[in-house]
Amino acid sequence: xxxxxxxLRKVYPGGVVGLEGLDLTIPSGLYGLLGPNGSGxxxxxxxxxxxxxxxxxEARVGGYDVRRDKAAIRQVLGYMPQEFGFYPNLSAYxxxxxxxxxxxxxxxxxxQRRIEQALGRTNLTQLAGRRVGTFSGGMKQRLGLAQxxxxxxxxxIVDEPTSGLDPEERIRLRNxxxxxxxxxxxxxxxxxxxxxxxxxxxxxxLHRGRRLFAGRPSEMLSPLRGKTWIIDIEEDELSRVRGDHxxxxxxxxxxxxxxxxxxxxxxxxxxxxxxxxxxxxxVHIMHQEAGSAADDLV
Amino acid sequence: MIWSEARSxxxxxxxxxxLSCRGPAFWVVAAAGSVLALWRSSSSGVTAALAxxxxxxxxxxxxxxxxxxxxxxxxxxxxxxxxxxxVFSKALGNSPYLVAARFLGVWGSPITIVVIMLAVAAxxxxxxxxxxxxxxxxxxxxxxxxxxxxxTALGFSLTTLFVxxxxxxxxxxxxxxxxxxxxxxxxxxxxxxxxxWPVAALLAAGLVSLTAALYxxxxxxxxxxxxxxxxxxLLFAGxxxxxxGIAFSGDDTLxxxxxxxxxxxxxxxxxxxxxxxxxxxxxxxxxxGLSDLSDRPIALAFWGPSAPESAQVLRLLQDAARKFRxxxxxxxxxxxxxDSGAAAPFADEVKPEVTVIWDRGQHYGDGERWSDSPLGLAxxxxxxxxxxxxxxxxxxxxxxxxxxxxxxEAALTQVVxxx
Numbered sequence: 001x002x003x004x005x006x007x008l009r010k011v012y013p014g015g016v017v018g019l020e021g022l023d024l025t026i027p028s029g030l031y032g033l034l035g036p037n038g039s040g041x042x043x044x045x046x047x048x049x050x051x052x053x054x055x056x057x058e059a060r061v062g063g064y065d066v067r068r069d070k071a072a073i074r075q076v077l078g079y080m081p082q083e084f085g086f087y088p089n090l091s092a093y094x095x096x097x098x099x100x101x102x103x104x105x106x107x108x109x110x111x112q113r114r115i116e117q118a119l120g121r122t123n124l125t126q127l128a129g130r131r132v133g134t135f136s137g138g139m140k141q142r143l144g145l146a147q148x149x150x151x152x153x154x155x156x157i158v159d160e161p162t163s164g165l166d167p168e169e170r171i172r173l174r175n176x177x178x179x180x181x182x183x184x185x186x187x188x189x190x191x192x193x194x195x196x197x198x199x200x201x202x203x204x205x206l207h208r209g210r211r212l213f214a215g216r217p218s219e220m221l222s223p224l225r226g227k228t229w230i231i232d233i234e235e236d237e238l239s240r241v242r243g244d245h246x247x248x249x250x251x252x253x254x255x256x257x258x259x260x261x262x263x264x265x266x267x268x269x270x271x272x273x274x275x276x277x278x279x280x281x282x283v284h285i286m287h288q289e290a291g292s293a294a295d296d297l298v
Numbered sequence: 299m300i301w302s303e304a305r306s307x308x309x310x311x312x313x314x315x316x317l318s319c320r321g322p323a324f325w326v327v328a329a330a331g332s333v334l335a336l337w338r339s340s341s342s343g344v345t346a347a348l349a350x351x352x353x354x355x356x357x358x359x360x361x362x363x364x365x366x367x368x369x370x371x372x373x374x375x376x377x378x379x380x381x382x383x384x385v386f387s388k389a390l391g392n393s394p395y396l397v398a399a400r401f402l403g404v405w406g407s408p409i410t411i412v413v414i415m416l417a418v419a420a421x422x423x424x425x426x427x428x429x430x431x432x433x434x435x436x437x438x439x440x441x442x443x444x445x446x447x448x449x450t451a452l453g454f455s456l457t458t459l460f461v462x463x464x465x466x467x468x469x470x471x472x473x474x475x476x477x478x479x480x481x482x483x484x485x486x487x488x489x490x491x492x493x494x495w496p497v498a499a500l501l502a503a504g505l506v507s508l509t510a511a512l513y514x515x516x517x518x519x520x521x522x523x524x525x526x527x528x529x530x531x532l533l534f535a536g537x538x539x540x541x542x543g544i545a546f547s548g549d550d551t552l553x554x555x556x557x558x559x560x561x562x563x564x565x566x567x568x569x570x571x572x573x574x575x576x577x578x579x580x581x582x583x584x585x586x587g588l589s590d591l592s593d594r595p596i597a598l599a600f601w602g603p604s605a606p607e608s609a610q611v612l613r614l615l616q617d618a619a620r621k622f623r624x625x626x627x628x629x630x631x632x633x634x635x636x637d638s639g640a641a642a643p644f645a646d647e648v649k650p651e652v653t654v655i656w657d658r659g660q661h662y663g664d665g666e667r668w669s670d671s672p673l674g675l676a677x678x679x680x681x682x683x684x685x686x687x688x689x690x691x692x693x694x695x696x697x698x699x700x701x702x703x704x705x706x707e708a709a710l711t712q713v714v715x716x717x
Contacts, residue, residue, distance in 0.1 A: 049387050071389065079387040085380035089320040090313075098313050102388035102396070106305045147384060 001028050001062050001076075001154045001185050003048065008057035010043050010209075018043035020209035021057065030181040032196035032203035033189040034282060040209040041189040042082055045157050048187070049079040061155055078153030080144045082160045082189075088133025092124055092143055095132055096150060103151040118146040121176060123169070137164035145173070149180075156186045162195050174199055197278040205285055212285050217278060224276035224284060229261050231271040241268070248283040307395035314403025318372055319410060327364050328411045331356065335415040339422040343610045346431035347643040349419040350438035351603050354640070357412050357442045362449035363470050365408040369453030370466030372404045377461070394510030394526055397458070401506045405450040412442045434643035441639060444495035444502070449473065451502035455509040492639025497540045504533030563672035572692045573598070574676035578632070578655040581645045586630070586655050588692060594628045595714045596688040597706075600657075600679045602635035603644060607700065608683035612648045614703065618710055619651035625714035632657050634671050634682060689716040 003026040010018035019040045033041045046052040047059055050070040059066045061073045086095050096115040105111045119125045122142040127135070132143065141164050148156060162170045177186055178199050190196060196203055197217070204214040213220060228248075233241055234256055241247065245261040245268075252258075260274065262284050318324065334356055339349035376382040385391045416435045423430040452473070456465035511526035558577065565574035575588040588596070597615055601608035615629040629652045633641040638656055645654035657671040671679075677686060687696040687709055695716065696709045 046383075049383075051383055051386055074387060074389045074391065077387060079383070081383045081387075083380060084384050086384075087317055087375060087379055087381065089317060094313070094316075098310065099384065099388060101306045101310045101313065102385060102390045104302050104306045104389050106302060106309065144384070151389070 001183060002026065003062070003155070003185060003187075004058075004060045005044075006058045008044070008047065008059055009055045010040075010047065010052065011055045017209050019047075019054070019057075022206075022209065022211055024204055024211060024214060026185055026187060027202065028181075028183050028185055029201035030177050030186045030188060030196075030199055032200035033187060033206060034191065034193065034196065034203055035206035036191060036286070038208075039206040041206055042159055043209070044206070045079075045159050045187065045189055046081075048155075049077060049081075049157055050074060051079075073155075075151070076154040078148035078151060078156040080148040080158040080161060082163075084144055086132040086135075086140065086143065088131065091129050091131055092119065092135075092146075093128040095143065096146060099147040100150045105150070114150050114152070118149045121149060121179075122146040123172060138166060138169055141165055142169065145176075154184045156180065156184065157189075158187070159189045160191075161188065162190065162192060170195070193278045193282050205282065207286065207289050212289050220278065220281045220285075221276045224262055224281055226273070227262050227264055228274050228276040228280055229263060229266045229268075229271045230274045231259050231261060231266075231268045233257050233259060233270065244268075246284070246287060248280040303390060303393055303395045306390055307393075307399035310390075310396065311399040311403040311406075314372070314400050315406040316403075317375070318368065318404050318407035321371075323368065323371070324407060324411070327361070327368075328414050331361060331411050331415040332418045335419045336422055339419040340426075343613065344428075345434075345609070345613060345644075345647055346420070346423050346429065347434040347647045348603075348606055348609050349423060350416060350431075350434040350643060351609075351640060352606060353412065353415045353419055354438040354441055356415070357408075357438075358445045361408055361411060361442075362445050363473050365405075365446050365449040366453035366466055366470040366473060367463075368407055369401075369404045369450040370457040370463040370470075372400065372407075373454045373457035373466075374463050392513060394513065397510035397513050398506060401451065401454050401509075404454055405447055408446045408450065409439075409443065412439060412446070431643065431647055433646055437639070437643045441492055441495070444498040447502040448498040448505075451505040455505040458509050459512055492637050497537050500533050500537035500540060504530050504537060507533055559672045563675040565676040567677050567686070567694060569694055569697075571694060573686060573688050573694045574673070575692075576632075576655075576657075576673050576676075578657055578673065580653055580655050581642055586653055591628045591630075592692075593690050594626045595622075595690055595710075595716070596628045596630060596692070597710065598677075598686045598688060599629075599631045600634055600674060600677065600684045601631055601682050602633055603640045604635050604637070605682050609644055611683040611685060611703070612644055612652055612654075614706055616648045616651045618706065621707070622710060622714050627710065627714060629653065630655060632673055634674050634679070687713045689713055 005022055005024040005026070008019050008022040012018055022040070022044065033044065035041050043052065047054050047066055048061060050066055050073050053067065062076060064072045066073065090098065093115060096118060097111060100111045100114055105114060116125070119128055122145050124139070124142055124146060127139060132140070135143065141161065145158065145161060148158065162173060165173065174195065177188065180186060181201070188196065188200070200217055202214070202216055203220070205212040231241060232253065232255065238250065238257065238259070241259055241261070245263050247259050247261050249260040250257065260280060262280060266273070335349070335353050338344070338352035338356070376385055390396050416439060420430045420435055452469040453466040456469055457463045507526050507530035511530055562574070562576055567574055573588070577585055577587045580586050597618060599611040599615055601611050603609055612631055615631060619627055619629045631648070631652050631654045633654055633656050635641055641654065641656070648654070657673040677684070681699070683700055683703070685698040685706065686694060687698070689695050695713045698706060698709060
């Protein structure tokens, strides 16, 4: 299973550009989509989920065209949008039963098996009989994921799945991605880099509808190897260090503060080398994009 | 594939029905309807047919308006709960089967309320020691189906197509205006009478088909809907033809064309003179004439189920027929409502003692247009109930209105004593 995207463009009514000639190949495994709000992540996911028509370009899910083969794509698709709700009068089990019927699972025993499996995977078994109207945000989020798993999808698209989840649930979800990935495609959109750091096989960074990076996490990190540093500073030094270096993170330490910086050479006396992280790489890429945009303006 | 979709749709209809029946609105309406049914069936002299008719009346006048709003609320549920994208991303998400399934499920909700109301009315009859009449309740239920289908289709389709329950609200207002302004609106606009069920059913099916054809277009979710569009067009055309048929084949034309009916209407009723004759069909289509009843005293009552207080003359006539059996009293009840389907259970309740016949001619059930009925014209009936007592020589001996009903037995005693 593979998703191929060529020159994909989406312009909304009013001229707002969602995607600007995107090229991407998404192989099997966990694929992360990173980017700030408004970068085009949700637009891309909705096009792949056959909920939005692209303006131009092509996108194929497992060989099926998103314009012409919507029904075929939906057979193999599990989708969890960023914002969604359920019918509050139904229990979690009844909700999943309804959505399983929408997936054309007519056999009662098969439906029951799939629902129980989805409930188990999302840690909702104990809440199966409870009305969805009484669910917390995190529970709804998990139920949203459960409904996306009902048809045993070959392509699972989840948009910001960890928002509203407590740390334990987030870890549980990360483990679930690892369990589900394999020969299926899981596209995970997030603006939290840590969600992808643990297990993404590949990822892409989008910004203003364009691709800034696509590849393996290690490829994202490699340009920063030997260029990432930690500097121990006093609190009043921060603004000066910011002026002298490109800072990717600021942390408190037992003795004062630490800043992570990306630089070819370290001139600060309390600076020492560090292993680059995904956060460093992400912030660096976004900074480069901002710089080139500024250059374009000049 | 088609079988799989249809089977899924049937199961979804069941879930949709459960959803529609779970909300507090459903139980509020069901409770209010039950109280109303209890009240209408608790008055003295209320028979099963009258209780069932009252329930039907409440249904078509009030519950159908609520059905529009219930259906509109159900159709807006996906958007209201932000579940549209979850639904649309599923295999059956933009299928016309889903539209049909949801409509059927939602339609089940007001039907269930009618069943509850009828059950309450029947229980009241049983507890009160009155005979309950299954035919009357089932007749009322069946006659509710088409008006409720149209009301549900209006609320469901307009909300789905116009992406706003506002359109359904406007439809509900129109629906309310029809019975309120019946004298002014065309006869065919009133979907409540039995004979209009084909128009209501075709319109409902056409609306749902059109909705299914257009469903999902906003999200450009693909798939050809042309056959459904054609089906909707055909159904609407069928409804239009049926409506025109009702409008242009009204009994007014029949009255003008049929010399027998014209002659019947031209008769005049005079005290102590032979009463106007007639030749009208009973519930089984057999023609009953005054000449068939020679040498028998006759109690001839005009009534109509749309004036429920007039229906009590049926029970009075039945009692009189039993009491004056030795005098060979013939009891004839002339139904002047044109909604014959509504009157049939009443006729069943009082046979064989009372023969119910239908006056022909176009006459609405609102108390204002009975003058169009030929027999009503001949007997100068201004309001129902009206009872005319004829002696063995067909001479008019007494006429009684609603206030004079307590004097019926005394008047009959005098009439049967006439040589």
